[in-house]
Amino acid sequence: MAKLAFLGLGVMGSPMAGHLHKAGHAVTVYNRTHEKALAWVETYGGASATTPREAAQGADIVLACVGNDDDLRSVCLGDTGAFAGMSDGTIFVDHTTVSADVTRALYEAADGNQISFVDAPISGGQAGAENGVLSIMCGGDQGAYDRALPVMEAYSKICRRIGDSGAGQMTKMCNQIAIAGLVQGLSEALHFADKAGLDGRAVVEVISQGAAGSWQMDNRHETMLDDHWEHGFAVDWMRKDLGICLDAANETGASLPVTALVDQFYKDVQKLGGGRWDTSSLFKRLKSLG
Structure with missing residues (x-):
């Protein structure tokens, strides 16, 4: 069992840290809003800290799941950052979806402090975090x-x-690129079924068993048909991720026409007031068009 620090207790980080505690690790948590850290300790046990540096002191591995590039820099760097509290030979694992540029910069900064840095973005959503079945794609030293x-x-x-x-x-970008196209395709299929006077649930029951089947279809068609969006992965966060993808595509020379188009569709959803809606709300956008 290891002594761990976990930074960031959002809808993903909180259950992930909980699984670590349940596995028998000694976990100290930090969250920018300290009340969340105190509530986590009340639920799971363990300990809380008021700064990333304090949480990281004495930890074998420090893990983070925060919001974006700036959030990650803030918990890593500076006098109160985790790097300042970590000992030589320890490891920082970042589960945040951020740009590859900030990842490589923090890898170099960590290396200069005799710390290892592993980028480990996750996929599987809130349910995957709660059930402990996330997909993790990693970069860094073996x-x-x-x-x-x-x-x-x-x-x-x-x-x-x-x-x-x-x-x-970069692998997480592939994941988000694939999801963007899948959700738009599913939204169009359900929209077409509605306009054709078909029972959407019956349609999905059949086509989900063939080549059209996907995680998005299995896990989102019910809430889409029920006009329920207050769950899952927020549109605001998806636009952040797709922005990272499109910036990287410009650097690598990759062509992402569908991704760029779906990003603009998500912008339309934001204009509808759906910034915090689940990404499946692309269907809501189509319905709003008539």
Whole structure:
């Protein structure tokens, strides 16, 4: 069992840290809103800290799941950042979806402090975090990954090292690119079924068993047909992720026409007031068009 710190107790981080505690690890948590950290301790046990540095002191591995590039920098760097409290030879594991550029910069900063840095973005949504069945895609040094893997297995269904620093984040971009097209396709299929006077649930029951089937279809068609959006992965966060994808595509020369189009559709959803709606609300956008 390891001594761990977990930074960020949102809808993903809180249950992930909970799985670590249940697995028998000694977990100290930090959250920008300290009341959340206190509430976590009341629910699970463990300990809380008021700064990332305090949480990281004495930890074998520090894990983070925060919001964006700036949030990640803030919990890593500076006098109160985790790097300042970590000992030589320890490991920082980042589960946030951020740019590969900030990942590589923090990898270099960590290396300068004799710390290992593993980028380990996750997929599976809130339900995957709560049930401990996330998919984790990792980048970084093999040795650091091997040491961190037994810890990450507490909340993962699959965890793989893809390559050097940044490879995990680039893989997560592939994940979000694929999801964007899938959700738009599912939304159009349900919209077409509605306009054709078909029973959407009956349609999905049949086509989900063939080549059209997907996780999105299995897990989102009911809430889409019920006009329920207050759950899941928020449109605001998806636009953040797709922005990262499109910036990286410009750097690599990749062509992402569908991704760019769906990103604009999500902008329309935001204009409808759906920034916090689930990403499946692309269907809501189509319905709003008449």
